[in-house]
Amino acid sequence: MIRIRYSAAARHEARLLWNGHKGLFALLEAARHTGPIARVPRLGWVVTDPLLARRVLNDHARFGMVGEGGVGHMWAQLFGDEMARFFGGARHTEVRTEARDLFTEESARHLVERSQGGHHAALAERLAAGETVDVADTTRVLAGRLVSDLLGLPADRPDGVYRKVFAAGERLAGLAMGTAASTELAPGVLARARAVVDEITIGVDEAYRTAGPETILGRCREMDLGLPLARGLATLLAIAGTETGASGTSRTVALLHDTGQQEALLADPGLLDNAVREGLRVSTPAAVIGRHVARDATIGGRRLRAGERVLLVTYLATNNVGPFDIRRDYVPETRQLWFGGGRHLCLGAAVARVQIARMLQNLLSQGRPYRIVARRAAARVLVPTYASLQVTVQP
Numbered sequence: 305m306i307r308i309r310y311s312a313a314a315r316h317e318a319r320l321l322w323n324g325h326k327g328l329f330a331l332l333e334a335a336r337h338t339g340p341i342a343r344v345p346r347l348g349w350v351v352t353d354p355l356l357a358r359r360v361l362n363d364h365a366r367f368g369m370v371g372e373g374g375v376g377h378m379w380a381q382l383f384g385d386e387m388a389r390f391f392g393g394a395r396h397t398e399v400r401t402e403a404r405d406l407f408t409e410e411s412a413r414h415l416v417e418r419s420q421g422g423h424h425a426a427l428a429e430r431l432a433a434g435e436t437v438d439v440a441d442t443t444r445v446l447a448g449r450l451v452s453d454l455l456g457l458p459a460d461r462p463d464g465v466y467r468k469v470f471a472a473g474e475r476l477a478g479l480a481m482g483t484a485a486s487t488e489l490a491p492g493v494l495a496r497a498r499a500v501v502d503e504i505t506i507g508v509d510e511a512y513r514t515a516g517p518e519t520i521l522g523r524c525r526e527m528d529l530g531l532p533l534a535r536g537l538a539t540l541l542a543i544a545g546t547e548t549g550a551s552g553t554s555r556t557v558a559l560l561h562d563t564g565q566q567e568a569l570l571a572d573p574g575l576l577d578n579a580v581r582e583g584l585r586v587s588t589p590a591a592v593i594g595r596h597v598a599r600d601a602t603i604g605g606r607r608l609r610a611g612e613r614v615l616l617v618t619y620l621a622t623n624n625v626g627p628f629d630i631r632r633d634y635v636p637e638t639r640q641l642w643f644g645g646g647r648h649l650c651l652g653a654a655v656a657r658v659q660i661a662r663m664l665q666n667l668l669s670q671g672r673p674y675r676i677v678a679r680r681a682a683a684r685v686l687v688p689t690y691a692s693l694q695v696t697v698q699p
């Protein structure tokens with residue numbers, strides 16, 4: 305019988321949270337004991353139950369993205385009223401509908417192959433030669449390439465360009481780290497954020513004019529969204545699609561290794577989808593989702609008042625199910641809460657799944673388990689992850 309080693313995996317995950325984001329670590333520790341929904345001083349309502357969290361995410365009349373506590377509040381401060389209206393209004397539905405075909409399973413497979421295939425082939429060669437590769441660094445480069453390709457920005461530059469794209473996204477997201485108690489950005493933070501946005505959107509003007517219709521910026525032009533909103537959406541995508549994807553990939557690679565379940569996956573490759581789902585469930589890279597209470601609401605028997613804020617602690621809601629287990633079936637209570645829910649359910653869910661599956665397939669393509677020979681947790685990041693994850697396959 306295969307023995308699954310849970311404690312090593314849990315220890316490594318805890319270290320990622322502690323090193324990456326002490327505030328998040330403290331919130332998770334405290335919220336473990338608060339029950340399904342509780343009011344916490346300074347933070348607002350904290351929800352840890354998956355069904356209650358989904359109720360909040362599905363109730364768009366009472367819980368909004370924009371307004372104190374909502375994710376869109378920061379975007380509105382950065383990009384103005386038009387972006388605020390976008391998150392809550394008809395434009396949002398229109399853009400999602402127009403872009404839907406770019407995010408299907410099939411489009412995701414094409415996108416991953418087009419933007420990352422060459423890198424994966426090179427990675428496989430290095431592993432076959434017995435070299436050690438840094439999976440964490442690779443995920444950062446691959447995430448930058450993928451998002452650039454999807455937007456219609458140049459996707460064939462040297463790796464260093466995409467490391468910079470990723471680092472800029474990380475810096476912008478990092479500015480949101482002090483917003484646990486309020487999503488109102490101080491003037492200094494706003495100025496720093498605008499400088500990072502200029503860096504991220506450097507090629508957007510040209511791409512908005514010239515990119516093909518199979519890209520996001522090309523679609524924005526066809527919809528006549530205007531350059532300012534297109535810049536906002538490009539930045540949203542650059543943030544939404546990079547850190548979470550890279551974190552989910554490195555952490556799934558580590559979880560499969562640390563729990564000793566590679567042999568089971570090698571013996572039954574049909575478990576690949578389960579391994580990806582479990583990696584996303586246990587790592588839940590978007591550990592907390594914020595919402596603004598737009599109208600009075602009753603959730604889990606508690607009365608929430610308009611103007612308050614809610615933190616949905618998805619990390620706990622999904623992890624309460626149990627440890628990483630590739631034989632675990634789909635869990636109906638959590639569904640895919642790591643991708644959110646309702647109108648703003650992650651648009652890149654298929655892209656994220658395909659990326660992780662592609663990395664696992666590559667690392668196991670020698671037909672033998674891989675070994676993590678060294679690792680380092682990233683420090684002070686919004687999304688906890690590995691700064692470095694050195695992997696090798698014994699020849």
Ligand code: HEM
Nearest residue numbers: 375544545548549552589590642643644648650651652656
């Ligand atoms: C492991 C990887 C990922 C995770 C865990 C994740 C998680 C999430 C979550 C939780 C939300 C909802 C936020 C909210 O409701 O406030 C979201 C939204 C979004 N994600 Fe992802 N994401 C991942 C990867 C990606 C990728 C690869 C892309 C793009 C290629 C992407 C694009 C988006 C976009 C555009 C939204 C906004 C959707 C909207 O507001 O309608 N995500 N993501």
